[in-house]
Amino acid sequence: MLQTIKKQWKQILIILTLYTVWNITVFLFLIRLQGLEITMKQFGTGAEFYLNFVHTIIKGTIVYYILIYHLVIPLIRSRNWKTIIPQCLFLFVILTAYEYLWNFAIIKPDPKSVNYVSPKTFFITAAVLDSIIILISYFVATLITSNEMRKHKEELEKEKLRAELAAIKYQINPHFLFNSLSLIYTKTLKSSPEAAHAVHLLSEIMSYALDDWGEMGTVPLALEVEHMKKVIEMNQIRFSNTLKIKYYEDVQANDAVIPVLAFVTLVENAFKHGDLNDEKNQVSIELIATKSKICFLVCNKKKTGPKEPSKGIGLNNVQQRLELMYGIKHTFKIKEDENYYLNEIIINL
The missing domain is CATH 3.30.565.10 (Histidine kinase-like ATPase, C-terminal domain)
Structure with a gap:
């Protein structure tokens, strides 16, 4: 349980770090492209700027974490479209409703402001951004899944090598073993059918255990x-x-x-x-x-x-x-x- 919690926090911190760096990079790029004054008008000044920035980072981190680790990666692994697609749609309905309340009920922009966005434009923009977020999440989830599969294959190879080493270290020559069991079976079949049957069972069990069952075992x-x-x-x-x-x-x-x-x-x-x-x-x-x-x-x-x-x-x-x-x-x-x-x-x- 503790290991799972540590893993989840690690995932959240990675997304938080990357998303923060991305937003800072975009902000600096906009300053370079259109100047500090215009950019600050778009993002607000003073406390408003910091509030918007922190809100964007926290919201984006949560959305990407849920999308990548709880929706898209499980979708890639299970291909269970019927269950996960409705969950994605529900997430974005909640997200859009939250964004609407944030922008029009909490922030309460001035309709006369240059940066004012009408509800109609807001919903169109939200739909486009949601589509982009899904594409980004799917791309990142694919990379994570591919990396996990690569590590998974490497671990299987290591396990196979360890198993082969253990077999070499402890095995008895199978041909000698099975020939001996076959001899005992033949010698005891008439005098003690039950003992012969036990030898036959032992031979089949050991053959099953020592057989080569391929790379995946x-x-x-x-x-x-x-x-x-x-x-x-x-x-x-x-x-x-x-x-x-x-x-x-x-x-x-x-x-x-x-x-x-x-x-x-x-x-x-x-x-x-x-x-x-x-x-x-x-x-x-x-x-x-x-x-x-x-x-x-x-x-x-x-x-x-x-x-x-x-x-x-x-x-x-x-x-x-x-x-x-x-x-x-x-x-x-x-x-x-x-x-x-x-x-x-x-x-x-």
Whole structure:
């Protein structure tokens, strides 16, 4: 929360600085072009000048901040024209009404003054200026979004390099591993079908984890769910089918993609740190996927006694990859108290 507030203030300060510099530059240019006396007549003198200048800076900063960061950038990212275009129109209706009150109710210009602008001319000028403001905001928002995408791609590359380095550092030769598992599967198939099935599951889970899923490291949702169920089944076999697990699934968007092992990691953490034998507080795994949203929740009661050592690497990795892939289009909630632990991922498609 604090990080978000700091980021917003930074954005406001940047716009405030740039807009102030721009207005000062325009003012100095007008002085050079038409002279100080004519320019001061247009902007006012003394307290009136400072009031107009400060009002213009504050108003412009607020308008550009809302337009760029809360309307145009979300529009570029989501392409949700039906929602954002009415919001833009509403903003400019409010802005025009405010400007009208400021100019004709607060300032109350003299109709005989050289600088007097009639209401008709005011509305025409306001419409033209609003169009220019929109174009400027869209241009700036495009630059910001392009820069974010470039940084996003660089971060993905760094993450990929780090992942490759970790794989090189810790991996067992996959061919040796899978050949060994295949041998064990063959040897145990007749004597212990359940053990053979467990070996087969382990082989498929490890193959899924070690496979190359491309630059983005994403997989179809259906494939992640399939292997998540294999992890659940593998753990049930380990504990002789005594684990207390409540699983709910409602998937309507099988064509969605997610970071590989994102859901599997959260499920594994629940098995590692959760109380798996409490009938009243079962491990709860819930997945709801529509065409517009994916909601995944894992909740478990904490087990008592000695805790297994954990550095939180898997959880941090999931957080980083979700942030890189979805940014503001996702939320990752972690809730914890003395007895319970909950992870919730929401992805807006």
